[in-house]
Amino acid sequence: MLKKGADIERATGKLGVLIPGMGAVATTFVAGTLAVQKGQGKPIGSLTQMGTIRLGKRTDKRVPSIKEFVPLYDLHDLVFGGWDIFNDDMYAAAVNAGVLEKPLLDAVKSELQEIKPMSAVFDQYYVKRLNGSHVKKASSKMDLAELLRQDIQSFRSDHDLSRAVMVWCGSTEVFIEPNPVHDNLQAFEAGLKNNDPAISPSMIYAYAALSEKVPFANGAPNLTVDIPAMVELSQQNNVPISGKDFKTGQTLMKTILAPGFKSRLLGVSGWFSTNILGNRDGEVLDDPESFKSKEVSKLGALEYILQPQLYPDLYKDFYHKVRINYYPPRGDNKEGWDNIDIVGWLGYPMQVKVDFLCRDSILAAPLVLDLALFMDLAARAGMHGIQEWLSFYFKSPMVAEGLYPEHDLFIQLKKLKNTLRHLMGENLITHLGLEYYE
């Protein structure tokens, strides 16, 4: 049952943030949050930390910060933990990821060194380009889930946590089609016992989290919680789930630009996107089977935003292509090019070129923070199942069966803020605004 306003459980004690996959994104998030705690940087890109929300009429001048408006955990009350197939502590992993500069990492070195990964549930069949030895062994996937549940329980008691959330920051797994074993919880649990190949490690983490009533957000394009069995478990245990695939570089740009073209009824005949990146994520995505997961996740956005079925003259048969190329010299500093062929008045063609020199993990880290805090808020407010209001953060947002996902970043933001207003008993903002002229 949805709890609103003062009925939302308070954010007391400590919130554990559990992260499967302590690579570039996870270490940039944790080191960055610790640095912010110490006043060594600002949490730029984080809505929970820097965003405001308008309440009431424009003339009311009520614009609190989001973190004052809704009861969220303070950054000082977060405790970090997680799993990886490599045994490096978070300081070594952050140095290895090469995203943040050494002086900043050194400012939070002792805290990072204390965070050592728990051994992972991993199988190279699902991530072909990786091989690590810090891995759990058990005879069935159900037993592995049980070991993860024990990890979660120990983490909670060792750190005396009031609550916990899990955000998947692990590698992109190979593309898995929805399969009958995903159809319901009973089939899924039988599959865990029989080592069904359609159950990937990320699903085992998600199953363990939801079984422990820990909300689960999926930052990768893997199927993971986007299957009926997980939706069923999340509803049964009253836990929120969300996903999938952090919306950061090129897809972020797409979901900013495409709604603009569509608002002005400009046609699009083609959109070609290509990237070079050289981090471990790029190496994993160099494998065609992992790339397939990413490609499917990236391709959906334009189709849904442009709605060619409603606007055939503008968007029918537009050509959309996405390429990712592994190019080690760039490390985490990705470059993404877009060539967009647009069409104006009387069919005259024009072109837009975007060259985005971005930093992948710098864009992703604030999303991990916001998702951890908002997923926990959802849990305290009694929201369970798919959290569509968090679509803002994802390339391929999860939605209820039969619904199409909303990809337009600006609609997603309105949805998110209206959800916060709704939770706190404030009027929703429709932007009608006629009252100012009456």
Ligand SMILES: NC(=O)c1ccc[n+]([C@@H]2O[C@H](COP(=O)([O-])OP(=O)(O)OC[C@H]3O[C@@H](n4cnc5c(N)ncnc54)[C@H](O)[C@@H]3O)[C@@H](O)[C@H]2O)c1
């Ligand atoms: N950086 C971005 O902008 C961005 C955007 C969208 C999605 N993502 C996704 O986020 C994920 C993390 O990205 P990254 O750049 O940090 O990659 P990374 O390769 O630096 O880190 C991933 C980590 O996960 C670990 N891992 C893999 N399988 C695991 C398992 N089963 N259990 C525990 N650990 C496991 C790897 O050893 C590695 O340390 C990737 O799936 C990526 O596609 C990143």
